[in-house]
Amino acid sequence: MPAEHQALTPGQRMPEHVATRLERLILDGVFRPGQLLPSERRLCDRLGVSRASLREGLRILRSKGIIDTRQGHGSTVATLLPVGSQSPLMHLFKDHPRTLFDLLEVRALLEGESARLAASRGTSVDRVLITRRYREMADYAESADTIDVERLARLDHAFHLAVSQASHNPVLVHTLQSLTDLLLSSVFASVKHLYHLPAPRAMINQQHAQLHEAVISGEAEQAEQVALEHLTSITQLLRDLEEEHERLERSSMRLEEWL
Amino acid sequence: MPAEHQALTPGQRMPEHVATRLERLILDGVFRPGQLLPSERRLCDRLGVSRASLREGLRILRSKGIIDTRQGHGSTVATLLPVGSQSPLMHLFKDHPRTLFDLLEVRALLEGESARLAASRGTSVDRVLITRRYREMADYAESADTIDVERLARLDHAFHLAVSQASHNPVLVHTLQSLTDLLLSSVFASVKHLYHLPAPRAMINQQHAQLHEAVISGEAEQAEQVALEHLTSITQLLRDLEEEHERLERSSMRLEEWL
DNA sequence: GACTAATTACTGGTCAGACCAATGCACCAC
DNA sequence: GTGGTGCATTGGTCTGACCAGTAATTAGTC
Incomplete structure (x- = not known):
């Protein structure tokens, strides 16, 4: 599958861009909560970025609590507990x-x-x-x-x-x-x-x-x-x-x- | 300046470890709000990690709003400390x-x-x-x-x-x-x-x-x-x-x- | 045949070194 | 002084390699 270049949002670095695109995919239901994301190397090909940038992008999502990553396993979309579930x-x-x-x-x-x-x-x-x-x-x-x-x-x-x-x-x-x-x-x-x-x-x-x-x-x-x-x-x-x-x-x- | 190896916190990856150490340095007043951090390459030597890991560590701090980074300039310790995490x-x-x-x-x-x-x-x-x-x-x-x-x-x-x-x-x-x-x-x-x-x-x-x-x-x-x-x-x-x-x-x- | 252990083919984690791009300062011509 | 110009330094990105867990598969054993 060829790299799928998408116009960079101006003022956004590669990792932010990656994070934004992945977020959009999650919101669109392409990747659903609980689901395992494609491997980093696959995502690199798919998004047309290096693994370093891809990983920084994933790091952003991880910081936000949107994904959960385990070595040797992969990254899963977090089960979002919305609207003050802990209130x-x-x-x-x-x-x-x-x-x-x-x-x-x-x-x-x-x-x-x-x-x-x-x-x-x-x-x-x-x-x-x-x-x-x-x-x-x-x-x-x-x-x-x-x-x-x-x-x-x-x-x-x-x-x-x-x-x-x-x-x-x-x-x-x-x-x-x-x-x-x-x-x-x-x-x-x-x-x-x-x-x-x-x-x-x-x-x-x-x-x-x-x-x-x-x-x-x-x-x-x-x-x-x-x-x-x-x-x-x-x-x-x-x-x-x-x-x-x-x-x-x-x-x-x-x-x-x-x- | 020689690499300064410090015992890894178990269960913590390199980037988290880096972020933790830098946070501690900031809290100890070694790096003060508004101050420019050493360059990434210098921090790599100092902390004894690769630039990729160092950058992911900085990414964590950036996500928390603790530092602010500008290309060609460097990373500065944010003056406004984090306002509180969001869901x-x-x-x-x-x-x-x-x-x-x-x-x-x-x-x-x-x-x-x-x-x-x-x-x-x-x-x-x-x-x-x-x-x-x-x-x-x-x-x-x-x-x-x-x-x-x-x-x-x-x-x-x-x-x-x-x-x-x-x-x-x-x-x-x-x-x-x-x-x-x-x-x-x-x-x-x-x-x-x-x-x-x-x-x-x-x-x-x-x-x-x-x-x-x-x-x-x-x-x-x-x-x-x-x-x-x-x-x-x-x-x-x-x-x-x-x-x-x-x-x-x-x-x-x-x-x-x-x- | 059923269970266990080694193999293997993934996954993410880390590293090294290279090059690009923006910044900002020192220098120089005017 | 003033305004360029160049260059050293910074962060940004890429490549490719290797390490380290994971899990399914396979081989070996009972």
Whole structure:
């Protein structure tokens, strides 16, 4: 592959230029969080710079916390923890279940927008990735037998992530990501319960299918609608679960025993 | 002058080691703020490392804002010591204007929902607070004369915050807050410009009045609509501003040439 | 066949030396 | 003095080599 020269931004040295270009590639979703970047030597060829400059460029990204480098392994795009993930408030949310539904409310909003944009802006590459994630999830879910709930949750998450990434709005992706992480960290046990019960699982599966269909066929409004319903359903299921949980709690069982 | 080998800190690579040693020298007062460091080649001899590693070390210090380097001149110890680290996300979004509009897109969504919920859920106490913030802002804005833009921006922010708090969704409030901080940190200068131009200010004032009215009177749909329009307007204004900014940049000298 | 150890083909980390480009000072002509 | 001019010095970049971890593959062993 030939060197791909791109006009230098005036006033920018080579390393800064390299860093900027790589950042752009990350923002464009070419390199995604968690993904391994090409090797330094490959990037040199690709960007048409020496390894010294390339390495200084990577050093910039490392300083910013954007990539993470390990000798003998490579550089991976850091999993961005956006929007004050370490703020005291977030910790507060974590320990207080009553914020759970507030969280779901915001998440529904973002998830709906995400689905809408994915349907309207998604490229063919995005659609391929979304479908792939969907199939992995659906196949596993239908394989019946004894399913590993944790694994299913991961596949579920990957599917939704793929959809959000197709929105091509990195801010939206990262915000949604952080809210989802927050959600799972607080009620992962409950979510697991949802998968165990047959009725909720069937509903979730059906909604996933609808969401997939709407996004792939580019029906923006439909996609948003389905996503909203999906979150509404989950919220309702969690509400029911909580109710039941409280009933149990009243009979002297403690929350912690379920986590 | 002979090479001065010093025991490597375990787990630290050469560049980090170099950066650490130089930082220590600066803290010890060997190199003082404003002072010119020895040349790279001299530092290489002195520290017993290659220029590549030395340069990566300097790159670290530069990223932290500890030194300032000019070609053909040298590296000087910065007079302003680092102001405080920022999140990786901030770094990534800062230099990329295109993420600005992604950010605004998400913010519009949240701001709309926030206004809607404020109108439908807001209590009488919320309404009193919102009105108070609104009056403080509006009074100051109408006092004409020479207004302190920064103060107006604070009042503006306080008003929007009061509205979002009336949504009674702490997650929404916090997420919105984070995004707003992020926004202001990257384009505060531009936002200031908006307040300076008479036409945008008039439009913003009018939209604030409408938003206040809708929220107070409990017209949820109307409130959401106004909030969305508000953000859309601001986005458009920033787009125009950016365009003009680029035009100026193209037709004149770059800032760096004046430094 | 299954498990373990050596091999090997990567990866990033560091080094040396060369040349380019901007800076700034000393020198010189006017 | 004033304004060029040249040159030594600075940072910026490139090349190619070698060192040092990593991980997958292979060979060897039980």
